[in-house]
Amino acid sequence: MRTSHLQDFEKKGYAVVEAGNRAPLENIRKLIYQQLIERTKTGSDHPDAALNTVHTMGMTGSEFNDFRLGMIRHVNEKIDAGQMIFEAFRAPLVCLLGEDILIQKGTNLTIQQPGDPDKSDPHRDAPPNSLYELVVWVPLVDCYGTKGMYVLDRENTQKAMQVLDGSRGSYDRFEHFCEESSDTLRVPFGHALIFWAGLVHGARINQEQETRWTINIRFKSLFSPNGLKEPFQFFKIMQLSPLTRMALENQKRQVLQ
Amino acid sequence: MKSFYSWVDFGFLPHIPQSLQHLANRDMAEKAGGRIIFYGAEEPHTVASQELVRAKLERTGPLEGFVFFSVFQFCYGPEFHFSLLKTMVESRRMEVHFAREGISIRNPDQLREQFDFLYSMDFTRRRESANDPFFRNLLASV
Numbered sequence: 001m002r003t004s005h006l007q008d009f010e011k012k013g014y015a016v017v018e019a020g021n022r023a024p025l026e027n028i029r030k031l032i033y034q035q036l037i038e039r040t041k042t043g044s045d046h047p048d049a050a051l052n053t054v055h056t057m058g059m060t061g062s063e064f065n066d067f068r069l070g071m072i073r074h075v076n077e078k079i080d081a082g083q084m085i086f087e088a089f090r091a092p093l094v095c096l097l098g099e100d101i102l103i104q105k106g107t108n109l110t111i112q113q114p115g116d117p118d119k120s121d122p123h124r125d126a127p128p129n130s131l132y133e134l135v136v137w138v139p140l141v142d143c144y145g146t147k148g149m150y151v152l153d154r155e156n157t158q159k160a161m162q163v164l165d166g167s168r169g170s171y172d173r174f175e176h177f178c179e180e181s182s183d184t185l186r187v188p189f190g191h192a193l194i195f196w197a198g199l200v201h202g203a204r205i206n207q208e209q210e211t212r213w214t215i216n217i218r219f220k221s222l223f224s225p226n227g228l229k230e231p232f233q234f235f236k237i238m239q240l241s242p243l244t245r246m247a248l249e250n251q252k253r254q255v256l257q
Numbered sequence: 258m259k260s261f262y263s264w265v266d267f268g269f270l271p272h273i274p275q276s277l278q279h280l281a282n283r284d285m286a287e288k289a290g291g292r293i294i295f296y297g298a299e300e301p302h303t304v305a306s307q308e309l310v311r312a313k314l315e316r317t318g319p320l321e322g323f324v325f326f327s328v329f330q331f332c333y334g335p336e337f338h339f340s341l342l343k344t345m346v347e348s349r350r351m352e353v354h355f356a357r358e359g360i361s362i363r364n365p366d367q368l369r370e371q372f373d374f375l376y377s378m379d380f381t382r383r384r385e386s387a388n389d390p391f392f393r394n395l396l397a398s399v
Contacts, residue, residue: 222377225385231378232328232358240373248373255339256372 006095012153012183014195020091022190024084028215029140029189032109035074039067048189051141052210055113064113072109075215081107082217085138086238089192093219096134096194099241100222104234112147112203112212119205120149122178124157125218126197130227133197133220140213142188147208150182151193151201160200178202259291259321261354264310265298266326268333269357278326278356285356286324293324305334307341314345322352328360328375337379342368 009015019025033047040057043050059067075081082103086093093101112118126133137149152160160181164174178200187193195201197218206212222237222244240248263282265275279296286293299309307330310323323345325331331338345351346368353362362368 223381226378226381230358232355232360232374237374248376251376252369252372255376256343256369 005092009096009194009196013157013199014151014153014193015092016185016187016191016193017089017092018191019088021088024087025138025140025190028079028081028084028138031079032071032075032140032213035071035078039070048141051213054111054211054213068111071111075107075109079107081215082238085136085192085215085217086219088138089136089194092194093134093136097219097221099239100244101238102220102222102231102235103238104218105236108216110203110212110214110216112206114206114209114211116206120201120203122152122160122175122182122200122202124161124198124200126227128228129197129218130220130225130229131196131198132224133218133227135195135197135201136217136219137187137193137195138215138217139187139189139191140215141210143212143214144186145184145208146204147206147210147212148185148187149193149201149203149214150178150184151195151199152178152182154196154199156181157198157200179204259286259289259352260294260319261286261289261291261322261324261352262295262297262313262317262320263293264323264325264330265296266330266357267299267301267304268329269327273326281356282324282326285354285359289322289324289352289354289361291321294320299330304330307331307334307338311341314349320351322354324354324356326355327357328355328378332379332382337375339372339375 005015005017029047029051033043033050036050036054037043040054042057044053082105086101086103110120125135139148141147143149160174160177163177164170182200182202184204185193203212218234219238220235222240263279263286265278265282266273269278275298279293283293297309297313299307303309331342342353342362345353346362347365350364352364354360360371362371
């Protein structure tokens with residue numbers, strides 16, 4: 001992670017980072033593209049164009065929902081996207097988390113056609129997730145304007161949470177504040193938005209003329225506080241430092257001898 | 258079809274009643290390709306030592322394994338009961354499943370594979386239980 005990115009992260013709680021290794025991202029996109037072609041039997045020869053123009057295939061309502069669920073199932077069962085995302089963004093993740101890293105077991109894939117009314121309302125992941133968690137949001141197509149997501153920086157997140165005080169009508173005021181105070185980010189393919197799980201974020205209705213395809217996944221340090229998500233259900237070990245591996249080998253020998 | 262014992266978690270009873278724990282255990286048994294043939298639980302004064310499940314293990318006939326509601330059942334004593342887990346999986350060649358966490362340990366290799374995460378989480382949870390009211394109450398309740 002470049003120093004400027006790290007400063008951004010500390011100040012705002014998020015940073016848009018270019019992949020140190022772009023090949024794994026190309027690979028994820030290619031595998032998803034192949035599945036798209038297999039399911040729809042049509043589409044552009046180029047993955048970027050095919051994903052961007054899925055909405056022109058005329059799938060609506062339950063047909064599109066079945067397609068979306070099928071793609072999500074495929075990504076989770078057949079593609080080790082988490083491993084590939086880690087390989088692409090290893091340097092910033094290790095810089096922020098250290099060498100002992102847990103990764104979310106499941107991968108969240110979102111596909112949002114232009115005009116799809118099911119937007120992602122503003123929310124934060126932590127709490128209930130651990131405050132020591134990072135979200136890595138990876139676009140599979142260039143994301144900009146309403147095709148992207150928005151995030152509130154640390155300062156505005158704090159203000160937003162004061163607006164959401166539980167009184168009647170406070171959620172409407174909170175939502176309005178979030179939409180007014182958020183940063184809408186341009187995140188081209190080959191980059192990721194890495195943000196602290198405690199930041200408020202969301203996505204507007206996609207009003208661009210292209211379909212949004214994104215993946216998000218969470219990482220945390222093995223030894224950091226767990227939050228309320230059950231760690232065994234939610235995470236698995238991504239990598240261990242040589243020292244931790246050595247210590248655990250030793251414990252294993254003692255305990256399971 | 259495999260036969261399993263279902264063993265509910267005493268510590269979670271104030272939050273998740275026995276009937277719901279059994280439902281979760283039954284579902285886990287089915288996912289593991291088996292069925293529940295017997296139900297059991299510790300007594301309040303054996304929760305930390307897991308004495309009843311140890312006794313049951315000694316006396317039981319042919320059985321493919323146990324479905325526990327939670328990994329916590331191995332954590333109520335001063336340290337994680339890896340020795341009990343090892344006896345079940347290595348000496349008795351049983352499967353051990355945990356419904357709440359969705360963990361399955363089917364053989365000694367899987368026990369060694371899962372060790373790192375089980376050990377680390379036991380460590381972090383013990384550290385957190387001092388500050389977390391839910392886990393503090395859970396541990397205090399037994």
